[in-house]
Amino acid sequence: MENKYELTQTSQAKKVAFYTLGCKLNFSETSTIARNFQNEGFDRVDFEEVADMYVINTCSVTENADKQFKQIVRKAMKLNDKAFIAAVGCYAQLKPEELAAVDGVDLVLGATEKFKITDYINDLSKNDFGEVHSCEIAEADFYVGSYSIGDRTRAFLKVQDGCDYKCTYCTIPLARGISRSDELENVLRNAKEISVQGIKEIVLTGVNIGDYGKGEFGNKKHEHTFLELVQELDKVEGIERLRISSIEPNLLKNETIEFVSKSRTFVPHFHIPLQSGSNEILKLMKRRYQREVYTERVNKIREVMPDACIGVDVIVGFPGETDEHFLETYHFLNDLAISYLHVFTYSERDNTEAAEMTGVVPANVRAKRSKMLRGLSVKKRRAFYESQIGTKRTVLFETENKEGYIHGFTENYVRVKTPWNPALANTLQEINLTKIDEDGSVRMEFTSSVRPAVSGLNVEV
Secondary structure: OOOHHHHHOOOOOOEEEEEEOOOHHHHHHHHHHHHHHHHOOOEEEOOOOOOOEEEEEEOOOOOOHHHHHHHHHHHHHHHOOOOEEEEEEHHHHHOHHHHHOOOOOOEEEOOOOHHHHHHOOOOOOOOOOOEEEOOOHHHOOOOOOOEOOOOOOEEEEEOEEOOOOOOOOOOHHHHHOOOEEOOHHHHHHHHHHHHOOOOOEEEEEOOOHHHOOOOOOOOOOOOOOHHHHHHHHOOOOOOOEEEEOOOOOOOOOHHHHHHHHHOOOEOOEEEEEEEOOOHHHHHHHOOOOOHHHHHHHHHHHHHHOOOOEEEEEEEEOOOOOOHHHHHHHHHHHHHOOOOEEEEEEOOOOOOOOHHHOOOOOOHHHHHHHHHHHHHHHHHHHHHHHHHHOOOEEEEEEOOOOEOOEEEEEEOOOOEEEEEOOHHHOOOEEEEEEEEEOOOOOEEEEEOOOOOOOOOOOOOOO
């Protein structure tokens, strides 16, 4: 292999662009991989620009993952048909040969290889066939820490990877391997690095973050717990907001909920996967709780944080889900004090137990159930937003000008908007929530105690 450093010996640095599919964890890993390229002398450019190399971080959960991937490759080839194209991530681990066969793809790297991508490239000349480097997933037993900065207003901080659960519909353990955690000291070090970049909010991410501690030192022993992680992060100076991403209901302990309610930096927002409101279906899914546990968690959050935002993941159309099972889920969610839903239509995945199950739900029925739950989500979010009108909140504004408005999120995840003003970007402001706009976001006024150094911002907008 040619010395990779020869890439930087030319008078002009090579350009690399990245495209990320899927979850917050993927975004954190893309950002880390991008920094590795920059350390090797590459210039990072936007994916819409002409680049010498395009890296696509794939997702196995996304509907029609292969179709999406092909579209992105075509987009890259239109920009530069001589560009070197690499696929990494979950889908690259599960279906490496399939991705390698896509016209234009030069390199496919699996779970353990993606962080060493610069070791696999030389002069960026196109290959006749996609080159595959993909380990047996059992070999994915080491941890690579990641965090994203510079891409968004928030930073995604990876604290855990892999999963030991065996949910019958899920390919993530096949794509990412066993549950393993970052060392606590390293997480804290990364959090401090993020805090000095002027980033106001960190979102904790992983595959199963409530399992944090397992594998921290290469074994199954829990040296630290998720609660201890949360407690230590709350002490890091310079961080103004910490947000917990998706966490399993059986791993979200009352002690953690109580700590968040009193914490300095953790915000009152939880995203808790349910998947089904039917205990029969939960059993078929091999989930590690029953719906009663879920109810207890929601009630506990409401008890100590009445204004908290609670999001829910739910899957419709799982094999064996009858109309009765679905209605059980619908009524369970309708009666629960939650704030919004992420609705996933079940789709078969190779090498999963569910793909072999009987009781397949017709596609049109899956679509109808999905539509019903999406409608319920709109209703739930509206009710939650209405409950927040008249309250005083803190909003973190984002950096984009969207049709003349700047948007942001309160600590409890209410989406607000106000006329565009660049001075507000990436700032925290105290506001009063005043009314719900036609597009579903919330209008606001700045509190009298906050007078941004921008004219006309302390009036209702």
